[in-house]
Amino acid sequence: MSTKRARLPDHGLSWEQIKAKMEGLAKDDFDWRAGRLGVYVFDAGEDVRAVARDAYAAFIAENGLGPAAFPSLRRMEDDVVGFGLSLLGAPEDACGDMTSGGTESILLAVKTCRDWWRARGDSARIEIIAPHSAHPAFNKAAEYFGLTVRRIPVLADFTADATAMAAAVGDRTMMLVGSAPCFPFGVIDDIEALSSIALEQDIWLHVDACVGGYFAPFARMNGVNLAPFDFALPGVRSMSADLHKYGYAAKGASTVFYRSGDLREHQLFRFGDWPTGEMTTPTMPGTRPGGAIAAAWAVMNYLGQDGYRAKAQTVVETRKKYERGLGEIGGFQIWGNPMLGLLAFGSDEFDIFAVAEGMRDRGWMSANLKQPKGMHLMLSPGHALVVEDYLADMVDSVAEVRSGSRIAVAGGGARYS
Numbered sequence: 001m002s003t004k005r006a007r008l009p010d011h012g013l014s015w016e017q018i019k020a021k022m023e024g025l026a027k028d029d030f031d032w033r034a035g036r037l038g039v040y041v042f043d044a045g046e047d048v049r050a051v052a053r054d055a056y057a058a059f060i061a062e063n064g065l066g067p068a069a070f071p072s073l074r075r076m077e078d079d080v081v082g083f084g085l086s087l088l089g090a091p092e093d094a095c096g097d098m099t100s101g102g103t104e105s106i107l108l109a110v111k112t113c114r115d116w117w118r119a120r121g122d123s124a125r126i127e128i129i130a131p132h133s134a135h136p137a138f139n140k141a142a143e144y145f146g147l148t149v150r151r152i153p154v155l156a157d158f159t160a161d162a163t164a165m166a167a168a169v170g171d172r173t174m175m176l177v178g179s180a181p182c183f184p185f186g187v188i189d190d191i192e193a194l195s196s197i198a199l200e201q202d203i204w205l206h207v208d209a210c211v212g213g214y215f216a217p218f219a220r221m222n223g224v225n226l227a228p229f230d231f232a233l234p235g236v237r238s239m240s241a242d243l244h245k246y247g248y249a250a251k252g253a254s255t256v257f258y259r260s261g262d263l264r265e266h267q268l269f270r271f272g273d274w275p276t277g278e279m280t281t282p283t284m285p286g287t288r289p290g291g292a293i294a295a296a297w298a299v300m301n302y303l304g305q306d307g308y309r310a311k312a313q314t315v316v317e318t319r320k321k322y323e324r325g326l327g328e329i330g331g332f333q334i335w336g337n338p339m340l341g342l343l344a345f346g347s348d349e350f351d352i353f354a355v356a357e358g359m360r361d362r363g364w365m366s367a368n369l370k371q372p373k374g375m376h377l378m379l380s381p382g383h384a385l386v387v388e389d390y391l392a393d394m395v396d397s398v399a400e401v402r403s404g405s406r407i408a409v410a411g412g413g414a415r416y417s
């Protein structure tokens, strides 16, 4: 939020002037191109970025609100959704939409589930049961749509406690949530168990694969031994999967999927009582950036299955290198059993937030965890080039904290404002 008034320049600036100003504005940003950021950016390299940028620019004015005017966007979105459906084991009748991001995908799935229950005459179903590790977007949805969330503590391996979640199901339960993987620890919940509970108790199961949706399928093709987490499990009714994360698309692109078209019906917003007559929008915005659709479509076609598999291989190998390196430094514990590109770690021997601060001072930024106290890394292919540098700075940061020359002052935890 800003309350500061700013005066427009009296006369427009040249692009050269603007570019110089923008470079000046960006000078304090973390250098994600050099792999310095372990959060916010998913960098698959300059070539992929160029494809996304050019495709975005080519469709910068087109509006996804008007598929009749822009059948190009309609076709691209159909392809993108279709790629996702195939990757996530969706059955014949499944369908989905592109959205602006993981949060919108989750908001939509929650709203759709709520209205599905209402249509069944059960509007008392307003409670979402989620593992403690689920993304805050479920609480955002609950706050927006008049619902509640019950967060259930996770198991010792940081995955959802399916037994405790099953025990929590009651007359008011509308949705169970599992993550594949969750953001804090990067571990995949036992979706098989959640699917069985959802079937037994006839409750909607949403799998939040915002991080893993366009990563896990390729990791599995590469031989990573992942348990089923998608529509292959019959209790999964909806999924969210972000294109702007490991799909390497430009920001503003995610997908939400439903097991069948009759479920998605409850996602639609229809309104006719205004001068222009009936308006139907499937997702939350009106205007939708054509560039985001085009960039996702272009990157998916550019990388193809082989390209995504190669990126997944690089990221998984890189994560293992970080794990090995931290093990060699000593004093760290990796939380749970991460299998993709996220990992979180803490320590019983030294203050991990002091170490995080030391790393920040050395130009590395990532999220911190508070419960339990830990550091967090979300890796991209670009990190493969900087593992050694990161670990070398980690050696120094740990030494500093062990010797007592640095004590953490900040509270840690993630801030997103």
Ligand SMILES: Cc1ncc(COP(=O)(O)O)c(C=O)c1O
Binding pocket: 100, 101, 102, 103, 104, 135, 137, 179, 181, 182, 183, 208, 209, 210, 211, 242, 254
């Ligand atoms: C597991 C998970 N779900 C949902 C989201 C929300 O996605 P977005 O930031 O695109 O709204 C994130 C973001 O990191 C996430 O990690």
